[in-house]
Amino acid sequence: MNHKEIRGKDKYVFKSYSAIYAQAFKIEKPKLYAGLGSENVAIEHMGSTAVPGLGGKNILDIIVGLRKGKRQQAKMKIRELGYDFISTAGSRNRLFFVKDENYRGKNIRVHLHLVKFQGREWRKILFSGTILLGTGMRFSNTQG
Numbered sequence: 001m002n003h004k005e006i007r008g009k010d011k012y013v014f015k016s017y018s019a020i021y022a023q024a025f026k027i028e029k030p031k032l033y034a035g036l037g038s039e040n041v042a043i044e045h046m047g048s049t050a051v052p053g054l055g056g057k058n059i060l061d062i063i064v065g066l067r068k069g070k071r072q073q074a075k076m077k078i079r080e081l082g083y084d085f086i087s088t089a090g091s092r093n094r095l096f097f098v099k100d101e102n103y104r105g106k107n108i109r110v111h112l113h114l115v116k117f118q119g120r121e122w123r124k125i126l127f128s129g130t131i132l133l134g135t136g137m138r139f140s141n142t143q144g
Contacts, residue, residue, distance in 0.1 A: 015058045021049035024060050024103040028110065032064060035081045040069045042117050046126060060110045063125055065117030071095070074114060083112055094121045 025045040032043050042065040048056025066074055075095055079085055083097035090096030095114040100107060115121035 013057070014055055016055045017049070017051075017053050018058065019052070020103055020106055021045075021058070021060045021108065022052070024101070024108060024110070025050075025062065027103065028060070028062065028101075031081060032062070032078075032112075035077050036064065036074060037069070040067055041065060041074070042067065044126070046113075047111075058108065060108055061113070062110065063113045063115065063122065065115055065119075065122045067117045071114070078112060078114065083110075091121070093119065094125075 022045065029043050029045075033041070044063050044065075045061070046063050047059065047061030048054050049058065049060055064074075064078075075085060078097055081099075082101075083099045086096045086098055090113070093115060097112040097114065099110045099112070101110055102108075113121075113125060115125065
């Protein structure tokens with residue numbers, strides 16, 4: 001399903017927490033490991049939907065840290081898994097992908113961030129002003 005095909009997904013709206021995102025991550029994570037090789041990547045659920053009870057934009061955000069292998073090969077494999085690469089988003093060190101998926105009758109948006117494992121973007125996304133891995137801990141960047 002192309003991410004532009006879902007009605008109502010052109011605008012992000014703050015919504016109450018839904019457990020479907022944690023459930024969807026449990027389904028998506030093994031698919032990503034199978035496609036990318038579990039020895040090559042680390043995969044984590046991040047963002048507001050990773051924290052039970054916290055509302056947000058209702059997007060399943062996934063960070064994939066590339067341990068070994070070439071970034072272009074990983075990019076191709078992620079596209080083969082149905083994700084669209086968005087060249088205008090992300091950065092030089094973070095490739096951004098999007099996919100719309102139907103989980104248990106609900107259409108949801110999945111954002112995937114491909115970065116170097118333990119690299120600057122990995123640490124920045126997970127620890128600097130973002131929500132940490134579904135633990136409910138929130139860190140703020142006090143250095144500005």
